[in-house]
Amino acid sequence: MGWSLLNPLIQLMVYFFAFGLIIKVPIDNYFVYLAAGLLPWTFLSQSLITSATSITSRKATCQNTAMPHWIFVLSDISCELFATLIAMSLLLAVAIVTSDHAFLIVTLIVPVLLPIVIFTYGAGLVVAYLGVLYRDLPHLLNLFFSVMFWLTPIIYHWTMVPKTIEVFVKYNPLAMLVGSVQVLLHGGAAPTTDLLIATYVIAGTAAAAGIAMARRIGNGMIYAL
Amino acid sequence: MFGGATLNHNGDDTVNDMAPTAFERLMERRDTEVHTSTASVSLDKVDVIFGQHVYRTVKGVLVGMLRGTPKEIVTGRKVLDGIDLKVSPGDRLGIVGHNGSGKTTLLKVIAGILPPVHGTRTVAGSIAPVIAQGLGFEPDLPLRLNIKLGLAYSNRLNQHSPDLEEAILDFAELTEFADAPFQTLSSGMQARLTFATSLFQTPDILILDEVFATGDAHFVRKSQAAMMEHIERTPIVILVSHSASLISEVCDRCVLLDHGRMVEDGPTGKILDIYAKRYG
Structure with a gap:
């Protein structure tokens, strides 16, 4: 629990040191920009990597109790969410104090964060069930997220991406989820309706996939544990 | 409400260390009209197959695709084969059979832990499995939290109260270790806590797997x-045991399993005779 809170904060410091103070990425108020991207990202990626072992790590419990297996996924992600919300409220306080758009930020922060949370729970369920069948999924996800971290505008701004390689960043659904938080907290503006709709579509798809899998599979994965 | 009666009872029976008050109070609240219960268990052509679903690695699958090795066909082993079973209120059902005949698997299907691979399971009423391996306790957490966890795992977190916690610790004789981590207990103590946590509930269907012989x-x-x-006070009891004397003491009906098939179903005496003749 403590580590879940400390991990993003330390990361934030280190990235700010390297990219804010040394490389000097030309973005105003870089610390808030970095935090607005990094906190949702860490929540999302850590949650999904943990979810991949949510069921497999509880083999004994699954074999001795009739608990629905999806509970373990929800429990693991909720733990991450709790730590993220603490860090997020610190960031929110900074953003409200330093921004001229405090009212907008307060009004829109929940509708903007909600798709990320829904997406993570939904995708977490999918990953957890797949993680039972493919035991190296956590390694694969680690690799996936370390690649995606650099393909998502968190350290840099999407306007800095050259047109020729824009395609790598433009259609990245994770960048959309994170992007709406950056627009609100750093830009002090409401995300465009298109962006907001896109994030809810992404979240809805992940949730539908997760719920469908949980209903269809039930506790059937116990035979593969 | 029941306090007076309990007190009296204890006063009369001075050597009453067999049944502590908290447990008696729980039992007194119990509806003794076992036969008016609407609880039931019904299994219809239930198959359970082990080893059919094997886990792989993404790496293994990719390498297999590159090499063009054909996907291995996994048939698995039928642990339960076409089980039809109906249990009604008042039944005390014993499950007997040789080692590996599927007794524990059948209990786990009834308890809802193993979903049937084929066939259907219908259960009416609340169900409490007391299965020896434990309730999924966390080794690092103190006993109090583990009791709470045990209640959550058996879907009765809403019944949690400091009183119940004390009663469970008291029955397990572990009150002094209440805040010690579960893993610091000896295995006998762990078994006692598991047993006590399972004991303090009033289900319609009680499922027992060789849990009588724990501790000193x-x-x-x-x-x-x-x-x-x-x-005595539970509408349906289902028991697995290797002890013929326990089965005949508790059960009025027995089923005999042989390699996953239910080969006999009848009164306890008759089934135990058949079992002793065939396997004894």
Whole structure:
């Protein structure tokens, strides 16, 4: 629990040191920009990597109790969410104090964060069930997220991406989820309706996939544990 | 409400270390009209197959695709084969059979832990499995939190109260270790806590898997007495045991399993005779 809170904060410091103070990425108020991207990202990626072992790590419990297996996924992600919300409220306080758009930020922060949370729970369920069948999924996800971290505008701004390689960043659904938080907290503006709709579509798809899998599979994965 | 009666009872019976007050109070609240219960268990052509679903690695699958090795066909082993079973209120059902005949698997299907691979399971009423391996306790957490966890795992977190916690610790004789991590207990103590946590509930269907012989002689005696009281007041009891004397003491009906098939179903005496003749 403590580590879940400390991990993003330390990361934030280190990235700010390297990219804010040394490389000097030309973005105003870089610390808030970095935090607005990094906190949702860490929540999302850590949650999904943990979810991949949510069921497999509880083999004994699954074999001795009739608990629905999806509970373990929800429990693991909720733990991450709790730590993220603490860090997020610190960031929110900074953003409200330093921004001229405090009212907008307060009004829109929940509708903007909600798709990320829904997406993570939904995708977490999918990953957890797949993680039972493919035991190296956590390694694969680690690799996936370390690649995606650099393909998502968190350290840099999407306007800095050259047109020729824009395609790598433009259609990245994770960048959309994170992007709406950056627009609100750093830009002090409401995300465009298109962006907001896109994030809810992404979240809805992940949730539908997760719920469908949980209903269809039930506790059937116990035979593969 | 029941306090007076309990007190009286204790006063009369001075050597009453067999049934502690908290447990008695729980039992007194119990509806003794076992036969008016609407609880039931029904299995229809249930198959359980082990080893059919094997886990792989993404790496393994990719390498297999590159090499063009054909996907191995996994058939698995039928642990339960076409089980049809109906249990009604008042039934005390014993499950007997040789090692590996599927007794524990059948219990786990009834308890809802293993979903049937084919066929259907229908259960009416609340169900409490007391299965020896434990309730999924966390080794690092103190006993109090593990009791809470045990309640959550058996879907009765809403019944949690400091009183219940004390009663469970008291029955397990572990009050002094209440805040110690679960893993610091000896295995006998762990078994006592598991047993006590399972004991303090009033289900419609009680499922027992060889749980009578845990701990030292004193605790075994005490838990057997408590369990017998429980069995008397529970509408449906399903028991797996290798002890013929326990089965004949508790059960009025038995089923005999052989390699996953239900080969006999009838009164206890008759089934135990058949079992002794065939396998004894």
